[in-house]
Amino acid sequence: MSTTRTDTVAAPRRFPLREVILFVALLVAVLGVYGVMGAAYSTRMLVEAACYAILALGLTIQWGYAGQFNAGVMGFVALGGFCAMFFSVPVNEAFWGSELPGELGVVLAYIVGAVLLVVGASRLDRLGVPKRLRTLITVVLAVVLYLVVISAFRDVAGQIEDQAGFIGGLGLPAWVGWIIGGALAGGVGYFIGHVCLGLRSDYLAIATIGIAEIIKAFLKNSDWLTRGTATYSQLPWPVPGPAEVGFTLARALYFSVTAVMIAVIFFLLHRAYHAPWGRMIRAIRDNEISAAAMGKDINKRRLEIFVLGCILMGIGGAVLASFNSLFDPQGYLPLNHTFLVLVMVILGGPGNNLGTIFGALAVYVIWLMSEPLALFVMELVVNFGEGAFGWEAPASLDSRALQARVFVIGLLITLVLRFAPKGLLPEKVKHVD
Amino acid sequence: MNELVFFINNVVIAGSVTGSIYAIGAVGVTLIFSIMRFAHFAHGDMMTFGAFMVLLLTTLFPQAGAAIGVPTPLIMLPLAIVLTAALAVGIDRAFYKPLRAHGVKPIVMVIGSLGVTLMLQGLIRLFAGTGGESLYVDDRKEIFRLALPIEGVRVPVVVTEPQLYLFVLTIVCVVGLHFFLSRSRLGKAMRAMSDNPALAQASGINTNTIVAVTWVIAGGLAAIAGTLLSLDVTFKPDLSFFLLLPIFAAAIVGGVGHPYGAIAGGFVVGFAETLAVFNWSVLLRPFRDSLPDWLAQAGNLAFVGTEYKIVVPFFILVAILVWRPTGIFKGKVI
């Protein structure tokens, strides 16, 4: 990427030919899917693609606006999904009716107390304690308190699992979980961003990959909170469900909700992008040193954008989980929830919201259609192999065929980076010659 | 005393095993970092690829090792090293070199390496399936039980054959790397390029050669680490994502660009992991009578459950980034 940009030179208004062609092609593809796969299936595809578009918008502002690479989208998506589940599923009387909430509360109070104690110990040097001694005291205290608290906690968690299964939800409307899911993802993003954003850009990628795996490990193993691998299905919808109005209509209603959300996010982002704040963000991305020299608080701006992106990912993840009506911590995969989103963004056009939405829809359609296609191709290969060489295919061929898609996604990423680094709809609209 | 032996088995030996593997992996990552200035995310998959090559070759010629009394996978390791090194150089030529030629930011290289990760993963799973497989196709995994000549000790110190090979090969790698970097002309040129690429070029050092050599070394080490890990447990195609974080944590702990730091960092992370999942109540057992009740009763005094092992390298990573982003050692960091 060149450091000199002709950002301020406004391109003359023109007919957005490229956009129109791409979106018309997309529309044709979607209609084709409708024709072949039926309305219920295709509407589901559209809703899921819309959820992915929200995720992709989150990533495009991090990567496209600010040049921050978040390699752990999956973690934020899973957090959102968890919140959607936790706030919307019915209250579990078996838990709330027992004395367990009290015990859990006591343990949580212990945790807060322990944290306060450790923080207090870390400030002992202000009372005249030598710094080395303070560090020693803090570390020892932290280790001991941690062991005590975690023991107590494991105890209560075990009891909850034995007696009540899991603590259940709060029985609130779905949108509460969506909002809090966004907030929680933003909070985690704040923590990670606070640690990494002043450092090399690679460190953020490493740390986000790590946090995503940790979030997944936590959600998967905390049976008392999430039912873990047992999963929880039947998350309620904010619109009438399939049982009331039928699949297609219910999904269409859900789709209209997501479409409105995307429109609102798109509008707000568009405003922000052209506001002084957005210009500042791009100035920092393009030339950090001169932006700093002009007195911009780089790290604060970066943190804002990173947190904003994470919030969008949390919301998108929550909406997606609600729609699937299922919270399955094991179902969160780096491939489906990180790299697919990455491809959507870099293919669509990082930093271009319209391009990102196009990328999300197009890639999701291709992704979904590639599954039967991969199986079909594999079958052809097997038939050819059997016919020509008498080759006996291994049994697990179907699952292996799907792995070929992993390869294709990877290839796509490297090819786009090399041949179309600005995506199909580049951020700055210039004349195409 | 039995508790002490238990500690040796579960912490000293297990920690050395994990530490060695992380160290060998982290050296490769840090070398790539120091020459090409980007975090190579496909490193875990190069390890898997190396192990997969060994698996493939061992399945093809299961009896090869019996002739000289060494497990077949070990015979196949040199071949796998060559193949993995070739793969690494090939990947660089095909995917990283064009990006470098465009002068992209390091983070774009990182994304490119993620693309390569997925391609490798897809290919390996396409051919190897998704399940785990033992590299001991036709051999038996020897297990050595060393009874300690101390009275009252019933539990033996347990070391397996692949672990011994691992320790020996780790030492060989570290010593070899040391001599390569400090004595050989190419090794010095590599350090020179890591110090100051422009001046290295002005001195007539062919930077393309150095880049290729770096990939050969990193690929070879990755094959060693992956194979030894798979020998110790089993070969799993989805190994890489869980290796990535500890290896990067190790490289950053040691100071990015420092091969020796990466080795130390590998052992720091490896031992931290095993210490964190070790159940400390075992060590308290002999003192049961003199302890307060709540402590004596505590059944599980592990810091984290094994299912949360990945938290440990992450915690180390965050701690080091917060307090000493340049690593635990003094000196220049890239």
Next chain:
Amino acid sequence: MPLLDARDVHGGYGGMNILNGVNMAIEADEIGVMLGPNGAGKSTMLKAVFGLLHVNQGEILLRGEPIQNLPPNKLVQKGMGFVPQEYNVFPSLTVKENLQMGAYLKPANVKRMLKRVYEFFPPLYDKRHQPAGELSGGQRQMVAMGRALMPEPDLLLLDEPTAGLSPLYMNEIFERVKEVNAAGVGILMVEQNAKQALAIADKGFVLAAGQNRFTDTGAALLADPEVAKSFLGG
């Protein structure tokens, strides 16, 4: 035939020309000095000679052979050495390793040339096992010059070798430059300390706006009142 002969050199970065026709010629065994105000194109010219900058017009001849736009490592092979102004050592390599890197393309030279470089710069011998990054500025400059001398160049390019040094070291470096030259190495250097530099120079080139303003022997330029008024500070 001159050792270095640059004729009407034009060049610059990214379409912007900084050099607009520079001419200079140095015989073997001569010291050439480039002077001029900031932004005159002195360092740029040096980089153009060493292939670090694209020359889009004119030619540069080394012993009659055109060398413009050859990559640096080829130029090293043809007998050219370059000492950049900044970042001119490998900080984590020892002094000895730094020097060895200089002779990377001529490994046979190492032993003999190490001895000679230590003779030129005795302080380096005592510090040969220390990382170059730990040395003082003047010693670092010696390492940098030593490294460039290792492949036995016929022409040594020095970019402001005394920048940022104390006067004591400055004199020392000028002395070394004279000694190296006396040993048969042609030198082309950019210098801010014009008077001192011209005093040891056989040829002087005063550049302004990417072109020659004055070209003469060092002594003549030093005596020229116009040069003195505009470039030597009266």
